[in-house]
Amino acid sequence: MQLKSFANISLSLAVATSALTGVNAAETSPTIKVPDTWQFDAGLLIYAEADDQVQAIEGALSAKKNLDDERSIALKVVIDSLTGASPNGAVGQNQVQTFTRPSGNGSYTVTAGDTPLDDTFKDTRVALSAQYNQQLSRLWQYSGGGNLSKEYDYLSLAINSALARDFNNRNTTASLGFSYAFDIYEPEGGIPLAKASVSDAINRGGSDDSKQTLDVLAGITQVINRQTLMQFNYAHSKVSGYQTDPFKIVSIIDNNGWAQDYIYESRPDDRTKQSLFWRTKYMRQPSNQVLDVSYRYFWDDWGMTAHNIDTRWRFQLQDRHFIEPHLRYYNQQAVDFYRVYLNDGEVRAQHVTADYRLGEMQTYTFGLKYGFPIADNEFSIRLEYYLTRVTGDNSLAKGAGLSGIDLYPDKSAFMLQSFYRF
Amino acid sequence: MKLTVLMILILGLSGCTSLGVKPWQRDLLAQPVMQLAENPIENGFDDHTYFSKEGASGGGSYAGGGCGCN
Amino acid sequence: MKNIFKVVGLSLALFLSLFLPLTAQAEELTGTDAVAFSLPGENKQTITLNDYRGKVVLVDFWASWCTPCIRSFPWMNKMLADYGDKGLEVIAINMDQEKILADKFLQRYPNKLTIAFDPEGKVAEQYNLLGLPTSYLVDRNGKIVYRHLGFRLRDADDYEGKIKQILVQ
Numbered sequence: 001m002q003l004k005s006f007a008n009i010s011l012s013l014a015v016a017t018s019a020l021t022g023v024n025a026a027e028t029s030p031t032i033k034v035p036d037t038w039q040f041d042a043g044l045l046i047y048a049e050a051d052d053q054v055q056a057i058e059g060a061l062s063a064k065k066n067l068d069d070e071r072s073i074a075l076k077v078v079i080d081s082l083t084g085a086s087p088n089g090a091v092g093q094n095q096v097q098t099f100t101r102p103s104g105n106g107s108y109t110v111t112a113g114d115t116p117l118d119d120t121f122k123d124t125r126v127a128l129s130a131q132y133n134q135q136l137s138r139l140w141q142y143s144g145g146g147n148l149s150k151e152y153d154y155l156s157l158a159i160n161s162a163l164a165r166d167f168n169n170r171n172t173t174a175s176l177g178f179s180y181a182f183d184i185y186e187p188e189g190g191i192p193l194a195k196a197s198v199s200d201a202i203n204r205g206g207s208d209d210s211k212q213t214l215d216v217l218a219g220i221t222q223v224i225n226r227q228t229l230m231q232f233n234y235a236h237s238k239v240s241g242y243q244t245d246p247f248k249i250v251s252i253i254d255n256n257g258w259a260q261d262y263i264y265e266s267r268p269d270d271r272t273k274q275s276l277f278w279r280t281k282y283m284r285q286p287s288n289q290v291l292d293v294s295y296r297y298f299w300d301d302w303g304m305t306a307h308n309i310d311t312r313w314r315f316q317l318q319d320r321h322f323i324e325p326h327l328r329y330y331n332q333q334a335v336d337f338y339r340v341y342l343n344d345g346e347v348r349a350q351h352v353t354a355d356y357r358l359g360e361m362q363t364y365t366f367g368l369k370y371g372f373p374i375a376d377n378e379f380s381i382r383l384e385y386y387l388t389r390v391t392g393d394n395s396l397a398k399g400a401g402l403s404g405i406d407l408y409p410d411k412s413a414f415m416l417q418s419f420y421r422f
Numbered sequence: 423m424k425l426t427v428l429m430i431l432i433l434g435l436s437g438c439t440s441l442g443v444k445p446w447q448r449d450l451l452a453q454p455v456m457q458l459a460e461n462p463i464e465n466g467f468d469d470h471t472y473f474s475k476e477g478a479s480g481g482g483s484y485a486g487g488g489c490g491c492n
Numbered sequence: 493m494k495n496i497f498k499v500v501g502l503s504l505a506l507f508l509s510l511f512l513p514l515t516a517q518a519e520e521l522t523g524t525d526a527v528a529f530s531l532p533g534e535n536k537q538t539i540t541l542n543d544y545r546g547k548v549v550l551v552d553f554w555a556s557w558c559t560p561c562i563r564s565f566p567w568m569n570k571m572l573a574d575y576g577d578k579g580l581e582v583i584a585i586n587m588d589q590e591k592i593l594a595d596k597f598l599q600r601y602p603n604k605l606t607i608a609f610d611p612e613g614k615v616a617e618q619y620n621l622l623g624l625p626t627s628y629l630v631d632r633n634g635k636i637v638y639r640h641l642g643f644r645l646r647d648a649d650d651y652e653g654k655i656k657q658i659l660v661q
Contacts, residue, residue, distance in 0.1 A: 043463035171442025173486030218503035221486025277481035298478035446587035492642035
């Protein structure tokens with residue numbers, strides 16, 4: 001399964017701001033840690049979808065150190081492991097379906113009425129990253145770094161670089177960052193030929209393919225008043241190369257709703273993504289509660305638009321305990337070439353995907369985080385429920401083959417995370 | 423059209439010069455809970471989950487705010 | 493790729509617009525008379541700058557939430573210990589909005605500095621403070637001879653040199 005790599009610009013300047021100028025303090029009694037030793041952050045994520053779908057476990061460890069008054073480095077290692085099944089893009093049928101595994105070795109059957117799921121995805125990924133930060137002068141900050149991510153069939157290499165400058169008595173910070181990533185995909189069984197039938201004798205092209213991503217992120221952070229901080233970002237991303245999911249297929253359905261064939265999906269080689277992001281952090285007085293609200297509007301040249309709102313509210317409790325509810329709402333419109341299935345005999349467009357992740361959907365996240373000190377260090381645990389509602393034209397469930405079939409199955413997942421800083 | 427947006431943005435940014443606080447009024451902004459990247463590992467987990475399961479990606483960044491010291 | 497260049501170009505234009513001098517910069521005070529002040533201190537005392545005429549005074553502005561300020565305390569304490577008998581005085585003006593945080597800090601980091609409290613920032617305003625910590629070196633005639641923005645360990649020796657210089661004038 002392709003785990004998308006993403007720019008590290010987003011976190012690069014974080015280390016700059018917090019390591020060099022922030023205080024490792026709790027609300028009422030500052031615990032001043034000696035800033036020149038290593039500071040560690042450990043985290044664990046357990047992700048589990050309902051109905052035997054994807055289960056993942058992810059562990060992360062990061063270490064930060066100030067080299068001197070101006071410079072710091074941060075190192076991070078992440079290991080994650082995925083098992084379970086994922087929708088393969090085909091629609092359910094009122095009969096049993098059989099699919100060949102993407103590797104070509106063996107096949108699996110799907111009961112009538114069920115959404116076809118491929119359980120081939122058992123993979124472990126290791127990612128390493130290093131980030132360097134330097135305060136160039138009183139008002140200028142630099143951050144640069146690289147990361148590497150490797151799993152059985154996927155390799156990603158990326159570098160990033162960003163500059164930030166303060167204005168208006170340091171109430172305004174303008175930042176500009178770049179990131180470049182090079183990814184190579186070597187799926188088991190080779191790269192499928194675009195829109196080739198799964199039953200064609202020759203339906204594989206080369207053994208691997210690659211893509212490049214260039215990201216630019218321009219941001220302004222503004223102190224509004226003693227209690228309020230706001231941020232505005234514009235992000236622009238250009239991806240070129242292989243972006244198709246080699247394991248996803250599209251059903252070819254006849255007039256009676258029966259699948260006649262399955263073909264491999266095909267996505268364009270170029271994609272330009274843009275987003276506008278606004279975030280506000282507000283600390284209420286005298287309670288010291290913090291409200292964090294952000295909104296992002298995303299659009300790309302594949303025809304997708306998406307909105308999301310994310311809110312967290314932190315309530316400080318006694319003795320450095322805290323509780324933080326979390327609510328997130330995400331809404332996306334489908335890409336132009338999304339089709340839940342293709343009709344037998346129709347003229348096929350150049351690109352097609354039945355991957356619900358590029359379709360029309362809304363997701364809801366409800367979470368609660370609880371934190372308390374352990375041995376004077378911060379520990380927190382977070383439980384979240386992540387619901388994905390896939391939507392679309394239900395009238396497409398036509399004929400004997402598809403009557404009663406849910407073409408847009410929803411997805412539910414629980415996430416349990418824990419964090420420890422020491 | 424683009425030029426108009428640009429002018430509005432520049433004037434808007436100039437307006438930013440009137441917002442803000444004195445350097446000694448950053449006590450709340452200096453607190454760890456008010457930092458933009460208060461828990462980078464948590465941000466990493468969330469970003470990874472949502473990038474894998476949804477079509478959109480990116481947007482956030484974390485420079486600025488804080489105590490403004492040194 | 494052309495779009496990327498447009499984006500970068502636009503970002504740079506907006507970025508440079510922030511350099512437009514629309515706010516007056518705080519004027520540099522070095523060479524002027526140190527503004528007189530009278531602030532509450534610890535133990536119901538009042539700290540008046542003019543009382544220290546004839547001594548070299550290090551007027552330092554700090555706050556409990558400022559990490560570099562915390563690092564500067566042991567250094568200021570050492571300066572006072574080494575040069576106090578030669579006429580150095582250190583007045584550390586606290587800027588905390590909540591006094592209890594300053595009190596907790598002073599309990600945690602005992603010191604022999606003269607502490608004054610300016611929570612409303614009236615004196616800080618008069619000294620055109622750009623950031624914390626900031627310290628002004630005032631000579632025996634009450635004139636500001638040096639301003640030190642921020643605190644960096646590698647600048648400490650340099651600063652000590654300046655203090656020694658002013659003490660023997």
